Amino acid sequence: xxxxxxxxxxxxxxxxxxxxxxxxxxxxxxxxxxxxxxxxxxxxxxxxxxxxxxxxxxxxxxxxxxxxxxxxxxxxxxxxxxxxxxxxxxxxxxxxxxxxxxxxxxxxxxxxxxxxxxxxxxxxxxxxxxxxxxxxxxxxxxxxxxxxxxxxxxxxxxxxxxxxxxxxxxxxxxxxxxxxxxxxxxxxxxxxxxxxxxxxxxxxxxxxxxxxxxxxxxxxxxxxxxxxxxxxxxxxxxxxxxxxxxxxxxxxxxxxxxxxxxxxxxxxxxxxxxxxxxxxxxxxxxxxxxxxxxxxxxxxxxxxxxxxxxxxx
Amino acid sequence: xxxxxxxxxxxxxxxxxxxxxxxxxxxxxxxxxxxxxxxxxxxxxxxxxxxxxxxxxxxxxxxxxxxxxxxxxxxxxxxxxxxxxxxxxxxxxxxxxxxxxxxxxxxxxxxxxxxxxxxxxxxxxxxxxxxxxxxxxxxxxxxxxxxxxxxxxxxxxxxxxxxxxxxxxxxxxxxxxxxxxxxxxxxxxxxxxxxxxxxxxxxxxxxxxxxxxxxxxxxxxxxxxxxxxxxxxxxxxxxxxxxxxxxxxxxxxxxxxxxxxxxxxxxxxxxxxxxxxxxxxxxxxxxxxxxxxxxxxxxxxxxxxxxxxxxxx
Numbered sequence: 001x002x003x004x005x006x007x008x009x010x011x012x013x014x015x016x017x018x019x020x021x022x023x024x025x026x027x028x029x030x031x032x033x034x035x036x037x038x039x040x041x042x043x044x045x046x047x048x049x050x051x052x053x054x055x056x057x058x059x060x061x062x063x064x065x066x067x068x069x070x071x072x073x074x075x076x077x078x079x080x081x082x083x084x085x086x087x088x089x090x091x092x093x094x095x096x097x098x099x100x101x102x103x104x105x106x107x108x109x110x111x112x113x114x115x116x117x118x119x120x121x122x123x124x125x126x127x128x129x130x131x132x133x134x135x136x137x138x139x140x141x142x143x144x145x146x147x148x149x150x151x152x153x154x155x156x157x158x159x160x161x162x163x164x165x166x167x168x169x170x171x172x173x174x175x176x177x178x179x180x181x182x183x184x185x186x187x188x189x190x191x192x193x194x195x196x197x198x199x200x201x202x203x204x205x206x207x208x209x210x211x212x213x214x215x216x217x218x219x220x221x222x223x224x225x226x227x228x229x230x231x232x233x234x235x236x237x238x239x240x241x242x243x244x245x246x247x248x249x250x251x252x253x254x255x256x257x258x259x260x261x262x263x264x265x266x267x268x269x270x271x272x273x274x275x276x277x278x279x280x281x282x283x284x285x286x287x288x289x290x291x292x293x294x295x296x297x298x299x300x301x302x303x304x305x306x307x308x309x310x311x312x313x
Numbered sequence: 314x315x316x317x318x319x320x321x322x323x324x325x326x327x328x329x330x331x332x333x334x335x336x337x338x339x340x341x342x343x344x345x346x347x348x349x350x351x352x353x354x355x356x357x358x359x360x361x362x363x364x365x366x367x368x369x370x371x372x373x374x375x376x377x378x379x380x381x382x383x384x385x386x387x388x389x390x391x392x393x394x395x396x397x398x399x400x401x402x403x404x405x406x407x408x409x410x411x412x413x414x415x416x417x418x419x420x421x422x423x424x425x426x427x428x429x430x431x432x433x434x435x436x437x438x439x440x441x442x443x444x445x446x447x448x449x450x451x452x453x454x455x456x457x458x459x460x461x462x463x464x465x466x467x468x469x470x471x472x473x474x475x476x477x478x479x480x481x482x483x484x485x486x487x488x489x490x491x492x493x494x495x496x497x498x499x500x501x502x503x504x505x506x507x508x509x510x511x512x513x514x515x516x517x518x519x520x521x522x523x524x525x526x527x528x529x530x531x532x533x534x535x536x537x538x539x540x541x542x543x544x545x546x547x548x549x550x551x552x553x554x555x556x557x558x559x560x561x562x563x564x565x566x567x568x569x570x571x572x573x574x575x576x577x578x579x580x581x582x583x584x585x586x587x588x589x590x591x592x593x594x595x596x597x598x599x600x601x602x603x604x605x606x607x608x609x610x611x612x613x614x615x616x617x618x619x620x621x622x623x624x625x626x
Contacts, residue, residue, distance in 0.1 A: 072598050082600040089600070127465040140565075144457060151567025152440040155598035162561035165479045166554070175560070175595045241479070247488070248475035252453075252565065254464025282488045285385050285468035287395040287402070 001061050003048040003103075004308035006110065007069040009033055009085035012044050014051040015301075017308035021120050023301060025055035033086045040086070041093050045100035064104040066307035067093065068113035072155045075107045075310075081154070106310035110303050112148050112157060115141020116313055117306030118259050118296050128255040131296065132159055134242065134262040137172070138180040142253065147313055160184065164244055179248075182241035185217040185264050191234050192220045203228040217264050239271055243278035250291050251284045261296030268295055314374050315621035316361040316416075319423065320382040322346055322398035325357050327364040328614075330621035334433050336614060338368035346399045353399070354406050358413035377417040379620035380406065381426030385468045388420045388623075394467070419623035423616050425461050425470060428454020429626055430619030431572050431609050441568040444609065445472055447555065447575040450485070451493040455566065460626055473497065477557055492561075495554035498530040498577050504547050505533045516541040530577050552584055556591035563604050564597045574609030581608055 001024075006013040009031060016025040027050040029043050048065055052058070071083030078094030080086075094105045108116070115131035122129070131141040138160030142149045150156040160180030161173050168177030169187075181187055193212050196205045204223045208214035220238070223231025250258065260272070276293045283290075298305060314337075319326040322344060329338040340363040342356050361378055365371070384396030391407025393399075407418045421429070428444035435442070444454040451473030455462045463469045473493030474486050481490030482500075494500055506525050509518045517536045521527035533551070536544025555573075563571065573585070589606045596603075611618060 072601055074601075082598075144462060149457060152569040152604075153567050153598070153601040155601045156565060156567035158564040158597045161564040161597040162475060163477055163557045166477055166481075166557055168479075173595075173597050244476045244479055251471040251474040252469060254466050254469035256465040282486075284471045284474040284486050285395075285466070288385055288387075288466040288468045291465075 001052075001057055001063065002308035002311070003052060003062050003065045004304045005044050005048055005065065005067045006113075006303045006307060007031070007044065007067060007086070009070070012040075012047050013304065014044075014047040015304040015308065016051045016055050016057060017305060021117070021305045021309070023304060024057075025051050027051040027054065031086065037088060037091045037093065038096055041096035042100060044093070045097045048101065059101070059103070062103055064106060064311040065097070065101055066113070066310035067097075067105065067107045068110040068303045068307035068310075069093075069107065070110050073107045073109050074154050076154075078105070078107060080107070104311060106307075108148065108307065108310050109141075109150065109154070109157075111139035112141045112150055113304075113306035113310065114139075114261065114298075114302040115143060115306065116148055116309055117298055117302035117304070118261065119143045120305060120309050120313075121298055121302075122257065126256040128253060130159075130249055130253050130255040130258045132246065132249065132258065132260050133296075134183060134185060134260065134264050136184060136186055138184050138245070140249075142255075143313070148310075159245070159249060162245070162248065164241065164248075179241070179245040183238070183245050185262065187241070188217055188220065188234070188238045188264070189215055191238060195220075195230055195234055199230055202230050204230045204234075221267055221270065236274075239274050240278070242271070243275045246275055246293070247279050247282050250279055254285070254288075255291055257292045257294055259294045259296045261302065265295045314365075314370055314376065315624070316365060316375050316378045317617045317621035318357050318361055318378065318380045319426075319616045319620060320344070320357065320380060320399070322383070325353075325360050326617065327357075327360040328617040328621065329364045329368050329370060330618060334430070334618045334622070336617060337370075338364050340364040340367065344399065350401060350404045350406065351409055354409035355413060357406070358410045361414065372414070372416070375416055377419060377624040378410075378414055379426070379623035380410075380418065380420045381423040381616045381620035381623075382406075382420065383423050386420045386422050387467050389467075391418070391420060393420070417624060419620075421461065421620065421623050422454075422463065422467070422470075424452035425454045425463055426617075426619035426623065427452075427574065427611075427615040428456060428619065429461055429622055430611055430615035430617070431574065432456045433618060433622050433626075434611055434615075435570065439569045441566060443472075443562055443566050443568040443571045445559065445562065445571065445573050446609075447496060447498060447573065447577050449497060449499055451497050451558070453562075455568075456626070461623075472558070472562060475558070475561065477554065477561075492554070492558040496551070496558050498575065500554070501530055501533065501547070501551045501577070502528055504551060508533075508543055508547055512543055515543050517543045517547075534580055534583065549587075552587050553591070555584070556588045559588055559606070560592050560595050563592055567598070567601075568604055570605045570607055572607045572609045574611075574615065578608045
C-alpha cells in the first residue's frame with residue numbers, strides 16, 4: 001500500500017493507493033497557503049496518516065509516501081525549489097514531513113505525477129510515454145524506459161513553453177508565442193471572448209448572454225455542435241494550434257503513446273480525431289511505426305495515483 | 314578496439330577507434346549509391362576490415378562494429394528503414410554485412426552518432442546531453458542516463474522539425490515554419506541571398522561579387538565582422554531563430570549540457586554568447602541549476618567516434 005499527497009494551492013488531498021493503482025481511501029484538508037511551511041508539511045503528513053488510519057490500515061503496511069506538488073521539485077534534496085501559488089522557495093518539505101512519518105518520501109511535479117498515473121494505469125510495458133495536459137496552462141510529463149524524465153535539474157518537460165509563433169502572443173513565462181498561450185484552455189477562452197466582442201449578435205454571443213464572464217472552455221465547442229460557423233472556426237483554429245504542438249512533440253520524442261489530458265479532453269473524439277489526422281499528415285518520419293494518440297483515462301485522480309508510484313518510477 | 318563506419322551519400326568512411334575514442338586508422342571508399350545494397354554493404358564491411366588490417370590490428374581484437382547512417386535506423390531489426398540520399402528502404406544492412414564480419418554490429422542515425430561521440434569525449438558522467446547540429450538541416454541527438462534516446466521507433470530527436478513560426482516558411486518535410494527552415498545554414502544562406510537581391514549595392518553584395526552562387530554560411534558573418542550593418546542584421550536575426558529553438562529544447566529537456574555543432578559552430582563565441590544570453594533571459598525555470606551551453610568539440614569525427622561506441626550506449 002502507498003500513501004499519496006496532492007498538494008494544491010487550495011487543498012491538501014491524500015489518498016491510500018493499492019498496488020493496482022486503486023484509491024482505497026481519501027482525506028482532505030485546506031492548504032491555507034499563507035501559513036509557514038512547517039504547519040503545511042505537518043498537515044500533509046497528518047492528512048496522509050488519516051487516509052490510512054480511517055481505512056483501518058496501519059502505517060506499518062505503507063511502503064512509501066509520494067507527494068505531487070506544483071512548481072519545480074528537487075526529489076534528490078527533498079525540497080520544493082519553487083511553487084508560485086504556495087509561495088514556497090527551496091522549502092525542505094521532506095525533512096519536515098519526516099518528523100511525523102518514518103517512511104521513504106518521494107516528491108514530484110504534479111504534471112509529472114499525472115503522467116505517471118496515466119502510464120501506470122495503461123498497464124503496459126511502454127518504452128516511452130508522453131502526457132500533455134491542456135488546462136489553464138499546457139503541462140507535460142515524459143516517461144522513458146519506465147522512469148519519469150524531467151532533466152538533470154527536475155525542471156524539464158515544460159512542453160507548453162516551446163515557441164510556436166515566434167513574436168506572437170505574450171505568454172505568462174515572459175516569452176512570446178509559446179504553445180501554452182494558444183493551446184491552453186485559457187487560450188481557447190481568450191479566442192472565444194475575442195470573437196464574441198467582434199460578433200455581439202452571433203449565436204456564440206447568445207450562448208453566454210453576451211456576458212464574457214460566462215465564457216468557458218466549452219462555449220465554442222457547444223456552439224460548434226449546434227452548427228454555428230463562428231464556434232466551429234474557433235474550435236478548428238484551437239485544434240490547429242494543439243495539433244502543431246503535438247506534432248512537434250511526436251517528432252522530438254516519438255513516444256509509443258501520447259495521451260492528452262485536462263478537463264477539455266472530455267470532448268473526446270471531437271478533438272482526438274482531427275489532431276490524429278494532422279499528426280499523421282505532418283509528422284516527420286512516416287515510414288516507421290506510429291505514435292498512438294489517446295485521450296487520458298484517469299481525470300483528476302491521475303496525480304494522486306502517480307504520486308503513489310513515484311518511488312517505483 | 315572498435316570499428317566504425319560513417320555511411321554517406323558520397324563516401325563510406327571507416328575508422329579504427331580505441332577505448333578512449335581516438336581514431337587510430339582510417340579507410341574510405343566511394344558509396345556509389347546507385348548500386349544494390351548488397352554491394353554497398355560489402356564495401357562497408359571491407360572498408361572497415363581495411364581500417365583494422367592496415368593498422369596491423371587483427372579482427373580478433375575488434376569488440377564490435379558501429380554504423381552511422383543518415384535516415385531512420387532500426388537497430389533492433391538491423392535495417393535502414395529509410396535513407397533518402399542512398400535510396401534505402403527497409404534495407405537489411407546488418408545481415409548483409411555479417412556475411413563478411415563475424416562481430417556484433419550496431420546501427421544508429423548519423424546525428425545520434427555525432428551526439429554520442431561528443432558525449433563520450435566530454436568524459437563526464439552527465440545525466441543528460443543534447444546535441445544540436447546546424448548544417449544543411451538542423452539535426453539533433455539526445456542522450457539520457459548514458460543512453461541514446463530516439464523514441465520507441467528509432468525516429469525521434471528530430472529537433473529541427475518543431476514549428477517555430479506557425480504558417481511560416483515552407484520546410485523540406487512538408488510542414489511550414491519548422492525550426493530547420495530558419496535556423497539551418499540553408500536558412501541563413503537564403504536570408505543572405507534575399508538581402509543581397511534587395512540591396513545589390515551593399516557591402517554584403519560586394520563580398521560575393523553580386524554572385525548569389527558565391528553566398529555561403531560565412532558570408533553574413535564576414536560582413537558583420539567588417540562592421541557592415543546589413544550583415545549584422547542578418548546574423549542577429551539568424552541567431553534569434555537559433556536561440557528560440559535552443560530555449561525550447563532547454564525548457565523541454567533541461568539537459569546538463571547542450572552542445573551546438575555543425576561547421577557554422579566554428580564561429581564560436583560570436584554565436585555562443587548571444588544564444589546563452591537569450592536562453593538565460595527566456596528559459597522557463599530560472600530557480601534551478603542551468604543547462605551549460607557549449608560549442609561541439611569534435612567536428613566531422615564526432616559521427617565516427619559515436620558509431621564506435623554505439624554498442625556501449
